[in-house]
Amino acid sequence: MAQAVVIIPSYNEKENIEKIIRKVFSLDDNFHILVVDDGSPDGTAQIVKNLTAEFPGRLFLEGRKGKLGLGTAYIHGFKWALGKNYDFIFEMDADFSHNPDDLPRLLNACKNGADVAVGSRYTGGGNVENWPLNRKMLSQFASLYVRMILWMPVMDPTAGFKCYKKEVLSKLNLDAIRFIGYAFQIEMKYRAYRAGFRVVEVPITFIDRKEGVSKMSMSIFKEAFWGVIRMRLGKN
């Protein structure tokens, strides 16, 4: 039977991590979860460790020393998931900005022709709720900027809620991916698209986190701004 794993990167998510794990396991589909935690000072990893006894064979934790960036957390998780031969591999945030109820819709899109299914805020039917105006404008600007430079037919190139068929991740050279923030999200879609894979957008509603603190920073924004130009020039 095809098996799916949801990779959740976490840094200081003690308010969210148990709730999001229980929410995913409450779904009908038999999703597994891998949490990649970067030594969160708030004890997120210990919460996950305590839960693994309750969900044997379904909940896994990979701990890393120090905050190394969302992108490298996913690369670590992808390699782990490919090593265990999962058929469908998801990216999902820990803070409920991505609604776990949308996981089956992304899975279905991958079972019906998509190689990469993207939970999209900016395709028809997509939406963003409760985000401050500056974040909304920054994100819309980023999407337009990326489309103008990369000519990639994806309305939400910085989206971080996705399902990959394992064939995509095993084909891409994961060791060549350097970016850690939004640029990582753009680069993964761009490399999949350039490799001829079908990247399909599925409308979702993204809701600003209610608990914990965002790790978004100006350096992440700058990395993406210049990173896109490097991608265009094939220098990344």
Ligand SMILES: Nc1nc2c(ncn2[C@@H]2O[C@H](COP(=O)(O)OP(=O)(O)O)[C@@H](O)[C@H]2O)c(=O)[nH]1
């Ligand atoms: N392992 C790991 N996870 C991270 C890191 N930075 C952010 N995350 C996680 O990535 C997800 C998205 O981060 P978030 O701060 O919500 O970004 P925002 O939604 O753009 O404000 C959350 O689950 C974070 O805990 C990191 O350096 N390492």
Ligand SMILES: [Mg+2]
């Ligand atoms: Mg968030």
